Amino acid sequence: MAQRRLVVVGGDAAGMSAASRARRLKDREQLEVVAFERGRFASYSACGIPYWTGGVVDGPGALVARTPEEHRERGVDLRMLTEVTELDLPGQRVRARDLTSGRETWHGFDDLVLATGARPVRPPLEGVDAPGVYGVQTLDDGKALLDGLERTTGRRAVVIGAGYIGVEMAEALVRRGFAVTVVERAAQPMATLDPDMGALVREAMCGMGVEVVTGTAVTGVVTGGDGRVAAVATEDGEHPADVVVLGLGVRPETTLARAAGLPLGESGGLLTDLAMRVRGQGNVWAGGDCVEVLDLVSGRTRHIALGTHANKHGQVIGTNVGGGYATFPGVVGTAVSKVCDLEIARTGLLEEQATAMGLRFVTATVESTSRAGYYPQASPMTVKMLAERRTGRLLGVQIVGREGAAKRVDVAAVALTARMTVDQMTALDLGYAPPFSPVWDPVLVAARKASASVATG
Amino acid sequence: MAQRRLVVVGGDAAGMSAASRARRLKDREQLEVVAFERGRFASYSACGIPYWTGGVVDGPGALVARTPEEHRERGVDLRMLTEVTELDLPGQRVRARDLTSGRETWHGFDDLVLATGARPVRPPLEGVDAPGVYGVQTLDDGKALLDGLERTTGRRAVVIGAGYIGVEMAEALVRRGFAVTVVERAAQPMATLDPDMGALVREAMCGMGVEVVTGTAVTGVVTGGDGRVAAVATEDGEHPADVVVLGLGVRPETTLARAAGLPLGESGGLLTDLAMRVRGQGNVWAGGDCVEVLDLVSGRTRHIALGTHANKHGQVIGTNVGGGYATFPGVVGTAVSKVCDLEIARTGLLEEQATAMGLRFVTATVESTSRAGYYPQASPMTVKMLAERRTGRLLGVQIVGREGAAKRVDVAAVALTARMTVDQMTALDLGYAPPFSPVWDPVLVAARKASASVATG
Structure with a gap:
């Protein structure tokens, strides 16, 4: 069998995950993997930049998951400081410019991965x-x-x-x-x-x-x-x-894709199918901050720039390019963050988003604590929950609190994925012990209140 | 309408939750609520005893959620140091002994709640x-x-x-x-x-x-x-x-129930329907450590003594006795604990349990960290996942690690409830930011490995 050629545009999470995954699934005789990155860093955690800036973590080395040399040792031909300047899709080739020498060359592909990321507004x-x-x-x-x-x-x-x-x-x-x-x-x-x-x-x-x-x-x-x-x-x-x-915030960096006539959504992000193939294309894939993803709660595509999604996209693309089968079903809109010791989390829809979709809903906001009230360092948290009227389907959760608050949103993320009602959530068998939770977990307290509102509302 | 009489046997989590909930739903003209507790404490957190013993929390007052006086002020006639010694179900009455005076009296009921708890082995x-x-x-x-x-x-x-x-x-x-x-x-x-x-x-x-x-x-x-x-x-x-x-460990305390001929499971725990009514009974309810609950993963009833279940049972019973409608669908076997700074969590089935059920399964064990590897205090954790062969259905998760390990099991608890496959889990939109998780949450890392085993196994 002739060697196939995979070209990856963009050397961060989505691109290099795709490259690495495909590389693992196919040996070098079967697949050549070339990746182009215009910057001086590849495979890094952009999410770590605020902590590097604040002196909380070292950088930039510590933020790099795998160096260009490590990628090359594993058989990915990663070209740094090299910018792809044009996509020739009918010709199955891309033009790349070596930013050091200014020299431009064409590279043919059988599969193309667009992982061009986002640019700050x-x-x-x-x-x-x-x-x-x-x-x-x-x-x-x-x-x-x-x-x-x-x-x-x-x-x-x-x-x-x-x-x-x-x-x-x-x-x-x-x-x-x-x-x-x-x-x-x-x-x-x-x-x-x-x-x-x-x-x-x-x-x-x-x-x-x-x-x-x-x-x-x-x-x-x-x-x-x-x-x-x-x-x-x-x-x-x-x-x-x-x-x-x-x-x-950021916008999808899709200048190349737009010039090549690829389909873009409202945000300017590339539109893909569930296998992360660009819609209408056979061998062009896209993932990471340059795409729109399906929001499973609203049923619409949205642009959400998050490293965790980018890694998943890359994994899916690499699996498919490598001859396997994988899909990315979509997101529910989970995000966590912190400012000093305040933890902030959300998933699903906000009130404004739910209203814009024509949904009628109830909200429930409760105060609870991260641990049993009598246990040391029990810290307060506020949980807000949105549920659809009549059906009681969970629509969204927001949490603001101290230690132990943010990751509680994961329970709601799974519940949203499974399309649970808040009434079903009240019975969830969540871990309880005094150092970890009150006897009713804060998410359950919110679910109880939301469920009561659904019943009476 | 004539006043109805609710009698509750046992003054801890299940009993007093039921009493309080029913009390809130019906006013005193409609419902009399009497509760008997043979000990000197009611509505307390038994789970807090190890921390009280260790001097981590104060006791016993801090472990009491609501004092007998507070219950009485809210219209629950709670009799402390009073032991119910016999159930006369055909006569709709119970015999109670005042442990101070030794005097015995009969009390009639329209609804009876058995919340007699458990006794240590x-x-x-x-x-x-x-x-x-x-x-x-x-x-x-x-x-x-x-x-x-x-x-x-x-x-x-x-x-x-x-x-x-x-x-x-x-x-x-x-x-x-x-x-x-x-x-x-x-x-x-x-x-x-x-x-x-x-x-x-x-x-x-x-x-x-x-x-x-x-x-x-x-x-x-x-x-x-x-x-x-x-x-x-x-x-x-x-x-x-x-x-x-x-x-x-403990066994269900069902001496009274057994003497009254009520249905008991293999563990000796009372068997109820989903509304927490004792099977075959019209007006006898049971909850907390004295009942067996449906394990949604195995489809069998089990005895699991946990305060969080007891509270839920009480809430369900109180709602039903109070004229509303609620059910307790079952558990998935979640438990969290800690020893010093080691956090321990499990949900679903162990290998031995899955084997005993005739299930064929794969296991995946991974090492990961609680935060991004470069973030301070990223602590190691081990996640073990069981998934059914062929179907890939999640069967169980165990986690042992340091800070941030235990409550991650909640994701698996919801996934078990929703009967997700480990492949579905790999795409879960869990909260990611460097202070809270690696870009692949440890649970997702385990799901990926389990999913790969299912595919090849």
């Missing part, structure tokens, strides 16, 4: 490209930020956007001794939570000395005489800044 | 009733033990049985400065785990200085000249003891 504001303004998407970004923080003598930082990245970066900058202001257009931080839950996050951020400015839009980045950032301007005034971090 | 050994030998089932037991520990000048303790209670009591006694030996008939401690996982617990127990003697049966309790316990005799020799704690 850079608002079209004056001054947003000024020195001292940083995005945090790649390890290269993280390194640039850290270099910048070390060079800066000023100690004022402004974070634009109070989503996961913004909140985590605020904590990191506080740890590095900066006076931090977070500016957010929405009424509360963490727009991935309902506003009432986001308000709890705001409290914790203020508690660690972060100034949280919400309900105001950024209108520009003000530069000083040296051309460097000097302040962030908002509708309500200016916030002086020696450093600005963009925490506005 | 006391092996029929010579000397087992000697002073210095303690069971730990009720708060009264706990108080007797603590009094005994304070009076004892010796510092040698032997725990008979290395199940949950035995292991937890061993830690408690170490905390109180005792030299502790645990004697267990099985080959490894924690017979609620497979032996390979139990071996990990043994290591941790030895690490905290406990002598773990396994594979030997206790043959008697040796008393000294003063009649007090002096040693525990085993097939392999004697272990000197100033204090002996029985950690052999």
Whole structure:
């Protein structure tokens, strides 16, 4: 049998998982695996950047799961600092530019994996490209930020956007001794939570000395005489800044895919089938932050940039390219995060999302504790649950609390996947012992309250 | 409408939950609620006794969720130190003895709730009733033990049985400065785990200085000249003891039910329908440690004494007695525990149980960590998963690890309830962020390995 050629575009989680998996399933006589990465790092944890910035973990080495050399030793021909600049799908080849030499070459493929990731949202504001303004998407970004923080003598930082990245970066900058202001257009931080839950996050951020400015839009980045950032301007005034971090989230990086006419969703992410094959294509696959995934709760595709999904996509693609069979059924929208000792989690739909879908629902919010009330270090947590009226089907859960709060959302994630009702959830046989849970786990307390509302509502 | 009379036998979790719930649903003109408790404590957390003994939590007050006075203020006529000595089901009445005065009276009921709990296994050994030998089932037991520990000048303790209670009591006694030996008939401690996982617990127990003697049966309790316990005799020799704690587990306390001819299962626990009504009865209900529950994985009834089940049973009974409708669908066999900083969890079937049921299965054991490997305090954990051959249905999970290990079993508990396959589990959207999980959660790593075994096995 002739050797087949797999080309992977993008050397982070999805791309390298796909490459490694396919490599394990097919030997070198059967399959050649070439991967192109335009940056200086591959197979790394972008999620670790805030902790690297904050000095909680070492970097960048520790954030790299497998070095380029290790990939090559395992038979993946990974070309670093090499950017794919064009996809020729009818010709089954890609054009790649060696960023060091500037030389361009064409590479033929039998299977193509697009794992081009995401790019941070850079608002079209004056001054947003000024020195001292940083995005945090790649390890290269993280390194640039850290270099910048070390060079800066000023100690004022402004974070634009109070989503996961913004909140985590605020904590990191506080740890590095900066006076931090977070500016957010929405009424509360963490727009991935309902506003009432986001308000709890705001409290914790203020508690660690972060100034949280919400309900105001950024209108520009003000530069000083040296051309460097000097302040962030908002509708309500200016916030002086020696450093600005963009925490506005990310968008799928699908420039190549768009140019090649591949199908994109509303967010600009690639659309795939369940095997992670680009829709309508036979041998083009896509995964990670550049795709939209099926949200099993809403039944719609969404863009969710998360390393854990990217790894799963890569695993599925690699299995399929390697001659096996695997699918990625979709997500339920789980996300966990922390700011200082506050743990934040959500899964499923927010109120706003459920309403937009035309769903009628009840909500239940309860206060409980991580351990039996009498056990040392029992810490408070707030659990909010959404359930559909009449059917009682679980729609979503949000949790804000201290130690032991965030990962409790996993119970709801599995329940959503299994399309359980909140009434069914009240009987779940969750682990109980005083050091681990009250006799009614907080998730069950919320389910009981939601179930009662469904019954009477 | 005439006032109905609810009589509850047993004033702990199941009984008082039922009483309280029924009380909330019906006002006093509609329903009289009388509860009898033979001990001096009601509505308490027996699970907290090891932590009280170890000085980790205060007791006994802190372990009492609601005092008798509080129950009475809420309209539950709770009679303490009053033992029900006979059930007259045809006559719809119970005979109760005031343990202080010795006076006996009959009390009529329209609905009867049996929540008589469990009693610690006391092996029929010579000397087992000697002073210095303690069971730990009720708060009264706990108080007797603590009094005994304070009076004892010796510092040698032997725990008979290395199940949950035995292991937890061993830690408690170490905390109180005792030299502790645990004697267990099985080959490894924690017979609620497979032996390979139990071996990990043994290591941790030895690490905290406990002598773990396994594979030997206790043959008697040796008393000294003063009649007090002096040693525990085993097939392999004697272990000197100033204090002996029985950690052999519990059996349903169903003496009254048996005398009344009510249906009992193999363990001696009462058999109920899903509404927690005793089978074949119209107005007799039972819940908590005195019943057998349906194991949803094996399809059989089992006796599992756990406060969290007792509370759920009480809630279901109270709802039904109060004119509502609720059921307890069953359990999947989840249990969590800790010994020092080692967390121990299981759900579903062990290898031995699955084999006994005639199931053919694969096992997968993986090592992973509680957080991203690069994140501080990432602690190791071992996850073992059982899945049915061909179908791939999840059969059970066991986890032994440090901080963040035990409650991960909840994911498997929900997956078992939903009858998921391990292949389905590999795609679960569990919370991921570096402080909370590696990019593949340990449960997912195990599911991947199990799924691969199912596919090839």
